[in-house]
Amino acid sequence: MPSANPPLDDQLLEEIHADQNTNTGIENKKLIMWLFLASDCMFFGTLISTHLIYRKLYPFGHPEEGAVNITGTFDIELTSFSTFILLMSSFLMALAVSSMHKGAIQSFRNYTFGVIIFGLIFLAGQVYEFQHFYHGQGWYDWKVSSNAGQVIVGNEKNKLLFHDVANTAAAKEGFGHEQFGLELLSFTPAEGADLAHPPITFKYEVELPDEVGNAPETFYGEYIYNPTDPHASQVVVLSEIPPPPVIEEAKEAPKEEASDDTAKADSGGKTDASEKAETTEEAEAPAEASETKDVTAAQEQTEAAEEHVAESTEHTEAPNEHATEKHTEDTHNEAHPHTHTPAPTSMAEVTKAAKETFKHSNYGFELNEFKQVQVVPGLDLKTSVFGSTFYVMTGTHGTHVAIGVLWLFSMLVYSYSGRLTPRHAVDVEIAGLYWHFVDIVWIVIFTVVYLVEYI
């Protein structure tokens, strides 16, 4: 709070500026900091020029499949935000230095705290950005079907951060873990559900992911839960889900999305679906689709579901890890028919257990197809020269920011412990010079490394 600052004091102000009478008329600390910054200019100059040279000699991409425009990897919105944050931190730093020159230590603390926060936001942005760059991006067409034959098709720009999303197998596993993007909206016991008379029927509503090509926003149905043998429970989809559009239309959506990026990114990403395609199961897609057209009555769907569930123990191909676990447990239950799960005692417990089992069964849906339509390869230090120079350069800058944050944090702590007072204004000034330098280096990197790639 500025009001907490002491009034201006002539004697103190004299002491703050008493160190100026050197041979050059410049404080030695300030002189040496400017010398250091001048040498650091050359350091960053070589790093930036090395990147500019190697990005041209060894374009980013895959050795066998050609160059890929880096703008497919970059996230200009995030980088622009980081740039703005760093710029504003420079403004606060200038105010912090100015405050210390006036002996206004409380204002110095406030502004320095702001600079530290902004510096940390910048670093967090860089960590987030690097993780995205490292893992790459993938676009996938998928098809899932319910046990009653309803089919949902869609496409997914896989954004799972901690998975290698450019890798189809990893992305597919992640997609399965996320229940194909399906979200359970409600799950309640049906009217007349009675613990004493299992199986117990629950009503549910599930929301579909945004990318689906055919289905309504939500669908509903019944989950017939068997408390003593949860894996023998049945899922019945009562909603009428229209059959998916013809295959060409289903594939149109991801291509449009891809072409948007491609237009921006020139040759951004490879769009060869046939080479990269990985079909998990040769599903009975056309047959199911045509069947679905005829299935309009909920009763018919229920019958189909029951038939399917009856056969589910023979089902051997699991769509994902959960399903694999499920199958293993099914087999286990068959081998030991008497080792049933102990029956829960209250409806709340049963609902919770049933919900969990329902979720693990992917709401009764199975993944039939998961096909890669476009991929932006991950950018890393080892497999790409672009990545090596990019990470070394931006990483060195990030290290400078991290050092600056630590420096300012130590000053903030010392200002509270009394080791940093307005008499040390020149120390704050040189820390400020360092911080502004970090900002000007980013001004150059932002333009020369990021923006230029979009031209």
Next chain:
Amino acid sequence: MSHATTWKEAAILENARYHTFFNLAMFLAVLTGIEIVIIFLPWASWLVMSMLVVLSVIKFFAVILWFMHLIYDKITLFWLFLTGMVLATGTMIALVALFSVDNVDFGSIAAVGQYAVTALA
């Protein structure tokens, strides 16, 4: 600070810098916004590139002159930093130029050489 006769007056002048710094920060934010917008405009690449370079140089000097107090400090510091800057920029230009020789049209150079040889003979 040249207008202040005491440090107290100088401190009061320092207050006025708040507005300078605020205006400068807003100006820099606007320049950054312009930079981001022009890369998506369907303009000639040489024009966009030139604008980016000019805007970056303006931002660079705005920060070092005002935020880093070079405009208020001794001129020695400006020349000191500029020496490092010139060396760094010179190194960058030299390196980029050296590694851009693959763009040179050796055919036309050979033709000029051939013409010179013929003319001399």
